Amino acid sequence: MSDTDSFIDEVSEEVRRDQLYGYFRKYGWIAVTAVVLIVGGASYNEYRKAQISSAAQATGDALLNALNENESEARVSALEGATLEVSEAEVIRQFLLSSEQVTAGDNAKAAATLDAFLNTAPETSQIYKDIAELKALMLAGDSLALDERRSRLEALAQPGGSLSLIASEQIALLDVEAGNAEAAIERLQAIILDAEATAGLRQRASQLIVALGGEPETLPSLPAAQ
Structure with missing residues:
Protein backbone atom coordinates (compact mmCIF):
# COMPACT_ATOMS: atom_id res chain seq x y z
CA MET A 1 0.00 0.00 0.00
CA SER A 2 1.39 3.47 -0.96
CA ASP A 3 1.86 6.31 1.49
CA THR A 4 -0.98 8.12 -0.32
CA ASP A 5 -3.38 5.23 0.22
CA SER A 6 -2.37 5.00 3.86
CA PHE A 7 -2.94 8.70 4.34
CA ILE A 8 -6.37 8.49 2.70
CA ASP A 9 -7.34 5.59 4.98
CA GLU A 10 -6.26 7.51 8.06
CA VAL A 11 -8.21 10.57 6.96
CA SER A 12 -11.28 8.43 6.25
CA GLU A 13 -11.03 6.83 9.68
CA GLU A 14 -10.78 10.25 11.32
CA VAL A 15 -13.82 11.43 9.38
CA ARG A 16 -15.85 8.40 10.48
CA ARG A 17 -14.73 8.92 14.06
CA ASP A 18 -15.74 12.58 13.93
CA GLN A 19 -19.10 11.60 12.47
CA LEU A 20 -19.60 9.01 15.21
CA TYR A 21 -18.75 11.53 17.94
CA GLY A 22 -21.14 13.96 16.26
CA TYR A 23 -23.93 11.40 16.42
CA PHE A 24 -23.15 10.76 20.10
CA ARG A 25 -23.26 14.46 20.88
CA LYS A 26 -26.49 14.91 18.94
CA TYR A 27 -28.36 11.74 19.91
CA GLY A 28 -26.52 10.45 22.95
CA TRP A 29 -29.17 11.87 25.29
CA ILE A 30 -31.60 9.32 23.86
CA ALA A 31 -29.41 6.42 24.94
CA VAL A 32 -28.80 7.99 28.34
CA THR A 33 -32.54 8.58 28.81
CA ALA A 34 -33.29 4.98 27.81
CA VAL A 35 -30.76 3.67 30.32
CA VAL A 36 -32.19 5.91 33.07
CA LEU A 37 -35.74 4.76 32.29
CA ILE A 38 -34.77 1.09 32.28
CA VAL A 39 -32.81 1.34 35.51
CA GLY A 40 -35.44 3.59 37.10
CA GLY A 41 -38.27 1.29 36.01
CA ALA A 42 -36.53 -1.77 37.45
CA SER A 43 -35.87 0.08 40.71
CA TYR A 44 -39.51 1.24 40.94
CA ASN A 45 -40.77 -2.31 40.31
CA GLU A 46 -38.58 -3.62 43.10
CA TYR A 47 -39.79 -0.82 45.36
CA ARG A 48 -43.43 -1.60 44.57
CA LYS A 49 -42.87 -5.32 45.18
CA ALA A 50 -41.31 -4.53 48.54
CA GLN A 51 -44.24 -2.24 49.40
CA ILE A 52 -46.84 -4.88 48.44
CA SER A 53 -45.00 -7.56 50.39
CA SER A 54 -44.70 -5.31 53.43
CA ALA A 55 -48.40 -4.35 53.30
CA ALA A 56 -49.47 -7.99 52.96
CA GLN A 57 -47.31 -9.00 55.92
CA ALA A 58 -48.60 -6.15 58.06
CA THR A 59 -52.20 -7.05 57.20
CA GLY A 60 -51.64 -10.71 57.99
CA ASP A 61 -49.99 -9.83 61.30
CA ALA A 62 -52.90 -7.54 62.22
CA LEU A 63 -55.44 -10.32 61.65
CA LEU A 64 -53.36 -12.97 63.41
CA ASN A 65 -52.77 -10.70 66.40
CA ALA A 66 -56.51 -10.13 66.67
CA LEU A 67 -57.20 -13.86 66.59
CA ASN A 68 -54.61 -14.47 69.30
CA GLU A 69 -56.79 -12.70 71.89
CA ASN A 70 -58.05 -15.11 74.56
CA GLU A 71 -61.77 -14.26 74.57
CA SER A 72 -64.23 -14.08 71.68
CA GLU A 73 -65.34 -10.59 72.69
CA ALA A 74 -61.72 -9.43 72.68
CA ARG A 75 -61.14 -11.01 69.28
CA VAL A 76 -64.23 -9.25 67.93
CA SER A 77 -62.98 -5.88 69.20
CA ALA A 78 -59.47 -6.51 67.87
CA LEU A 79 -60.76 -7.52 64.45
CA GLU A 80 -63.00 -4.46 64.27
CA GLY A 81 -60.07 -2.18 65.12
CA ALA A 82 -57.39 -3.93 63.03
CA THR A 83 -55.70 -1.75 60.42
CA LEU A 84 -55.59 -3.52 57.07
CA GLU A 85 -53.08 -2.18 54.57
CA VAL A 86 -54.41 -4.49 51.84
CA SER A 87 -57.98 -3.57 50.93
CA GLU A 88 -58.65 -7.02 49.43
CA ALA A 89 -58.28 -8.53 52.91
CA GLU A 90 -61.46 -6.79 54.10
CA VAL A 91 -63.56 -9.77 53.04
CA ILE A 92 -61.38 -12.01 55.23
CA ARG A 93 -61.83 -9.66 58.18
CA GLN A 94 -65.62 -9.72 57.78
CA PHE A 95 -65.83 -13.51 57.62
CA LEU A 96 -63.54 -13.86 60.65
CA LEU A 97 -65.50 -11.20 62.51
CA SER A 98 -68.86 -12.88 61.89
CA SER A 99 -67.42 -16.24 62.97
CA GLU A 100 -66.15 -14.76 66.23
CA GLN A 101 -69.54 -13.12 66.83
CA VAL A 102 -71.16 -16.54 66.42
CA THR A 103 -68.65 -18.02 68.87
CA ALA A 104 -69.56 -15.22 71.28
CA GLY A 105 -73.21 -16.31 70.96
CA ASP A 106 -74.50 -13.35 68.94
CA ASN A 107 -75.85 -14.82 65.71
CA ALA A 108 -77.97 -11.77 64.99
CA LYS A 109 -74.95 -9.49 65.11
CA ALA A 110 -72.98 -11.90 62.92
CA ALA A 111 -75.76 -11.82 60.32
CA ALA A 112 -75.87 -8.02 60.52
CA THR A 113 -72.11 -7.87 59.99
CA LEU A 114 -72.38 -9.89 56.79
CA ASP A 115 -75.39 -7.91 55.55
CA ALA A 116 -73.51 -4.65 56.13
CA PHE A 117 -70.52 -6.04 54.27
CA LEU A 118 -72.73 -6.97 51.31
CA ASN A 119 -74.07 -3.40 51.18
CA THR A 120 -70.66 -1.73 51.33
CA ALA A 121 -68.39 -3.95 49.22
CA PRO A 122 -69.53 -3.70 45.58
CA GLU A 123 -66.09 -4.61 44.25
CA THR A 124 -65.92 -7.95 46.07
CA SER A 125 -65.91 -11.10 43.93
CA GLN A 126 -69.34 -12.65 43.43
CA ILE A 127 -68.39 -15.94 45.09
CA TYR A 128 -67.60 -14.12 48.35
CA LYS A 129 -70.84 -12.16 48.12
CA ASP A 130 -72.77 -15.40 47.64
CA ILE A 131 -71.08 -17.03 50.63
CA ALA A 132 -71.76 -13.97 52.80
CA GLU A 133 -75.40 -13.88 51.69
CA LEU A 134 -75.99 -17.56 52.39
CA LYS A 135 -74.24 -17.42 55.75
CA ALA A 136 -76.18 -14.30 56.75
CA LEU A 137 -79.50 -15.97 55.90
CA MET A 138 -78.61 -19.11 57.83
CA LEU A 139 -77.55 -17.07 60.86
CA ALA A 140 -80.61 -14.82 60.76
CA GLY A 141 -82.96 -17.81 60.84
CA ASP A 142 -86.56 -17.05 61.72
CA SER A 143 -85.67 -13.48 62.69
CA LEU A 144 -86.37 -12.82 59.01
CA ALA A 145 -89.77 -13.47 57.47
Missing part, protein backbone atom coordinates in the same frame (compact mmCIF):
# COMPACT_ATOMS: atom_id res chain seq x y z
CA LEU A 146 -89.98 -16.80 55.66
CA ASP A 147 -90.91 -15.09 52.37
CA GLU A 148 -87.85 -12.85 52.54
CA ARG A 149 -85.56 -15.77 53.24
CA ARG A 150 -87.08 -17.73 50.37
CA SER A 151 -86.73 -14.83 47.95
CA ARG A 152 -83.06 -14.31 48.79
CA LEU A 153 -82.31 -18.03 48.70
CA GLU A 154 -84.01 -18.44 45.33
CA ALA A 155 -81.67 -15.80 43.92
CA LEU A 156 -78.73 -17.92 45.10
CA ALA A 157 -80.32 -21.14 43.83
CA GLN A 158 -80.41 -20.06 40.19
CA PRO A 159 -78.88 -22.73 37.89
CA GLY A 160 -75.18 -22.21 37.35
CA GLY A 161 -74.67 -20.37 40.62
CA SER A 162 -71.69 -21.35 42.74
CA LEU A 163 -73.92 -22.16 45.74
CA SER A 164 -77.10 -23.13 43.91
CA LEU A 165 -77.42 -26.64 45.37
CA ILE A 166 -76.71 -25.58 48.96
CA ALA A 167 -79.21 -22.74 48.57
CA SER A 168 -81.72 -25.23 47.18
CA GLU A 169 -81.19 -27.42 50.24
CA GLN A 170 -81.97 -24.42 52.45
CA ILE A 171 -85.16 -23.76 50.47
CA ALA A 172 -86.21 -27.37 51.11
CA LEU A 173 -85.79 -26.69 54.82
CA LEU A 174 -88.04 -23.64 54.41
CA ASP A 175 -90.62 -25.91 52.77
CA VAL A 176 -90.45 -28.17 55.82
CA GLU A 177 -90.80 -25.14 58.10
CA ALA A 178 -93.88 -24.09 56.11
CA GLY A 179 -95.37 -27.58 56.43
CA ASN A 180 -94.97 -28.45 52.75
CA ALA A 181 -93.18 -31.80 52.98
CA GLU A 182 -94.07 -32.77 49.41
CA ALA A 183 -92.31 -29.72 47.92
CA ALA A 184 -89.32 -30.32 50.18
CA ILE A 185 -89.00 -33.95 49.06
CA GLU A 186 -89.28 -32.98 45.40
CA ARG A 187 -86.51 -30.41 45.75
CA LEU A 188 -84.30 -32.80 47.69
CA GLN A 189 -84.77 -35.53 45.08
CA ALA A 190 -83.59 -33.08 42.42
CA ILE A 191 -80.49 -32.36 44.48
CA ILE A 192 -79.66 -36.07 44.76
CA LEU A 193 -79.89 -36.49 40.99
CA ASP A 194 -77.84 -33.39 40.19
CA ALA A 195 -74.44 -34.30 38.78
CA GLU A 196 -72.81 -31.40 40.65
CA ALA A 197 -74.00 -32.53 44.10
CA THR A 198 -71.32 -33.70 46.50
CA ALA A 199 -71.55 -37.00 48.38
CA GLY A 200 -72.14 -35.14 51.65
CA LEU A 201 -74.97 -33.08 50.17
CA ARG A 202 -76.63 -36.17 48.70
CA GLN A 203 -76.39 -37.91 52.06
CA ARG A 204 -78.01 -35.00 53.90
CA ALA A 205 -80.77 -34.80 51.28
CA SER A 206 -81.42 -38.55 51.52
CA GLN A 207 -81.59 -38.46 55.31
CA LEU A 208 -84.07 -35.58 55.27
CA ILE A 209 -86.24 -37.34 52.66
CA VAL A 210 -86.38 -40.44 54.87
CA ALA A 211 -87.21 -38.26 57.89
CA LEU A 212 -90.09 -36.76 55.87
CA GLY A 213 -91.43 -40.22 55.02
CA GLY A 214 -90.15 -40.40 51.45
CA GLU A 215 -87.82 -42.75 49.61
CA PRO A 216 -84.63 -41.19 48.21
CA GLU A 217 -83.88 -41.45 44.51
CA THR A 218 -80.81 -43.34 43.45
CA LEU A 219 -78.37 -42.27 40.77
CA PRO A 220 -78.65 -44.29 37.57
CA SER A 221 -75.95 -46.95 37.30
CA LEU A 222 -73.27 -46.42 34.69
CA PRO A 223 -72.99 -49.16 32.05
CA ALA A 224 -70.24 -51.63 32.81
CA ALA A 225 -67.05 -51.23 30.79
CA GLN A 226 -66.75 -53.73 27.95
